[in-house]
Amino acid sequence: MPKKERKRLQVVISDEQDALLTRTAYELSSPERLISKSEVxxxxxxxxxxxxxxGEQLDEYRAMLEDEDLRDDG
Incomplete structure (x- = not known):
C-alpha cells in the first residue's frame, strides 16, 4: 500500500509548549508504542x-488564541 502523502508544516513554539508536547507524548505512549510529538x-x-x-468550546479556543503565548509573531 502506498504511503499517504503528507504536508509539512513548520511552526515556532515556546519552550513551555515544547515541554507540554513532550510530556503529552510521553503520557500517551505505552511500552508497546511510543507516541511522537508530531502525532500529538x-x-x-x-x-x-x-x-x-x-459547536463546542469555540469561545474557549478564541480566548486561548488571544493569549500572547499562542499568537503568531508574523
Missing amino acids: VRLAIEKIAREMGE
Whole structure:
C-alpha cells in the first residue's frame, strides 16, 4: 500500500509548549508504542476540528488564541 502523502508544516513554539508536547507524548505512549510529538499535534488538530464541528468550546479556543503565548509573531 502506498504511503499517504503528507504536508509539512513548520511552526515556532515556546519552550513551555515544547515541554507540554513532550510530556503529552510521553503520557500517551505505552511500552508497546511510543507516541511522537508530531502525532500529538495531529491528534490535537483532529480533536479541535471535531469539537468545532460540534459547536463546542469555540469561545474557549478564541480566548486561548488571544493569549500572547499562542499568537503568531508574523
